[in-house]
Each structure stands twice: as structure tokens, then as C-alpha cells.
Amino acid sequence: MTTRPPIGAGWLVPRLERVRAGVRPTTLAEVERTRDPFRLLVACVISLRTKDAVTAAASARLFAVAATPRAVAALPETRVAKLIFPAGFYNTKARQIREIARRIVAEHGGYVPGDRDALLAFPGVGRKTANLVLGLGFGIPAICVDTHVHRVSNRLGLVRTKTPEQTEYALEEVLPQRYWIEINDLMVTFGQQICQPVSPWCSRCPLAARCARVGVTHSR
DNA sequence: AAAACGGGGGC
DNA sequence: GCCCCAGTTTT
Numbered sequence: 001m002t003t004r005p006p007i008g009a010g011w012l013v014p015r016l017e018r019v020r021a022g023v024r025p026t027t028l029a030e031v032e033r034t035r036d037p038f039r040l041l042v043a044c045v046i047s048l049r050t051k052d053a054v055t056a057a058a059s060a061r062l063f064a065v066a067a068t069p070r071a072v073a074a075l076p077e078t079r080v081a082k083l084i085f086p087a088g089f090y091n092t093k094a095r096q097i098r099e100i101a102r103r104i105v106a107e108h109g110g111y112v113p114g115d116r117d118a119l120l121a122f123p124g125v126g127r128k129t130a131n132l133v134l135g136l137g138f139g140i141p142a143i144c145v146d147t148h149v150h151r152v153s154n155r156l157g158l159v160r161t162k163t164p165e166q167t168e169y170a171l172e173e174v175l176p177q178r179y180w181i182e183i184n185d186l187m188v189t190f191g192q193q194i195c196q197p198v199s200p201w202c203s204r205c206p207l208a209a210r211c212a213r214v215g216v217t218h219s220r
Numbered sequence: 221a222a223a224a225c226g227g228g229g230g231c
Numbered sequence: 232g233c234c235c236c237a238g239t240t241t242t
Contacts, residue, residue, distance in 0.1 A: 026237085028237065044238090045238095048236090048237090049235090051228085051229075051235085051236055051237090052237065054229080055237085086228050086229085087227085088225095088226065088228065088236075090226095090227080090228095092225075124238090124239065125239080126238060126239050126240085127239095128237075128239090129238080129239090132237090144237090146237040146238075147236085149237085163221090184237085185237095188237055191237085192237085197235090222241105222242085223240105223241085223242075224239105224241070224242085225239085225241090228235105228236100229234105229235090229236095230234090231234090
């Protein structure tokens with residue numbers, strides 16, 4: 001039984017940054033270069049169970065027509081649905097997006113609230129979406145755990161958790177707060193390019209030396 | 221904790 | 232056909 005030295009942020013983060021520097025940004029990352037909380041919020045809702053390229057195209061079409069809560073709230077639900085097609089769940093999402101826009105206008109003076117509980121109260125918004133909006137849109141430290149962040153964190157041995165919410169809290173203990181906002185983007189890129197769900201590229205992974213490889217049976 | 225939601229795209 | 236997808240909500 002060999003004890004592996006713990007992976008510290010000072011070791012981990014520069015290597016993840018190198019991975020990200022080596023690849024062209026994903027289409028969804030381009031969308032999320034915006035700091036506009038409303039666009040981030042809507043793009044996040046659209047992204048649910050939908051591939052990032054489809055999400056990026058869908059949100060771009062919607063924002064070309066309506067990019068503010070007031071403008072989106074004024075659109076008929078069917079119009080929103082047509083604009084975000086072919087994102088998965090497009091009917092459900094159209095209703096949610098419009099309802100979110102309506103409530104931002106009615107309850108928050110037309111501006112996305114920079115408050116986690118207020119964001120979570122919107123339909124279709126969970127911790128992942130709320131934390132991404134807080135981090136990227138408001139600069140409020142938050143770790144946004146999607147499937148990539150959850151899988152990668154556990155596979156590396158950084159945390160040992162069952163649910164994404166547990167991962168969020170565990171990562172807060174492991175990572176200094178200054179990394180909380182960027183760690184999501186870093187790990188997602190890493191998870192897409194190297195540490196894929198099945199058959200990850202361990203042979204070209206800059207973290208392989210200290211990876212616990214939890215749950216990895218086949219690799220390249 | 222597990223299933224439902226609910227649908228296109230890629231192979 | 233079958234499996235995947237930068238989750239959320241309900242049972």
C-alpha cells in the first residue's frame with residue numbers, strides 16, 4: 001500500500017492551465033466569455049443535457065433577437081422554442097427561460113440577482129447553473145460542479161464523493177478560494193480533452209504521475 | 221438514491 | 232437502433 005502525496009492546487013492548477021492553453025476553446029466557452037449574468041444564465045439553462053455546440057448556436061440565435069430579461073419576457077413561448085431548437089427539452093426550456101425572464105423583471109427590477117438562493121428559486125436552475133452565474137457573472141467565488149468536474153475530481157483522488165453537491169463542498173476544502181471560479185473551466189476542458197469518461201488519454205495526461213485513476217479500467 | 225424529464229445528433 | 236449529452240426535478 002503506497003501512500004500517494006496529496007495533489008495540491010499549486011501543482012494541479014498550472015498543469016490544467018497548460019491543457020487548456022493547448023486546445024482551441026470549446027464553442028460553449030466562447031459563449032461564456034461574456035460576463036453578462038443573463039446570457040450566462042440562459043445559456044446554462046439551454047445547455048442541460050445538450051451538446052455544447054448545439055447550446056452555443058441556440059443561445060446565439062436567441063440573443064440575436066432578445067438579449068435582455070425584458071426582451072425575452074416579451075417573446076411568445078413558441079418563438080423562444082423555435083429559436084433554441086434543436087436543443088434538447090426545447091419546449092420545457094422555452095417555458096423556463098421565459099418564466100425566468102419574467103420573474104427577473106417582476107421581482108428583481110430587470111437585473112439577474114447576484115444571490116444564490118434567488119437564482120435557485122428560478123425554474124430549471126440548480127447549483128451548477130447558479131454557481132456558474134455567480135462566479136462568471138458576478139465574480140463571487142463559487143465552484144460549479146458539472147459531470148466533468150465531478151468525474152475528474154474523483155478520478156484524480158482529489159475528493160471522494162457521491163454527489164455533485166458533495167464534490168462542491170469537498171473541493172472548497174481542497175482548493176484555495178482564488179481558484180474557485182476558474183477551476184470549473186479548467187477541469188471541463190481537461191475532462192473533454194484528456195480525462196474523458198471512458199478510455200481517458202492517460203498516456204498524454206500531465207497529471208498521470210499523481211492520479212489515483214479511480215474507476216479507470218481502460219485507458220489510452 | 222434512482223428515475224423521469226424528453227430530444228437531436230453521431231455512429 | 233443505440234448511446235451520449237458542461238442537469239434539474241420529482242418520486
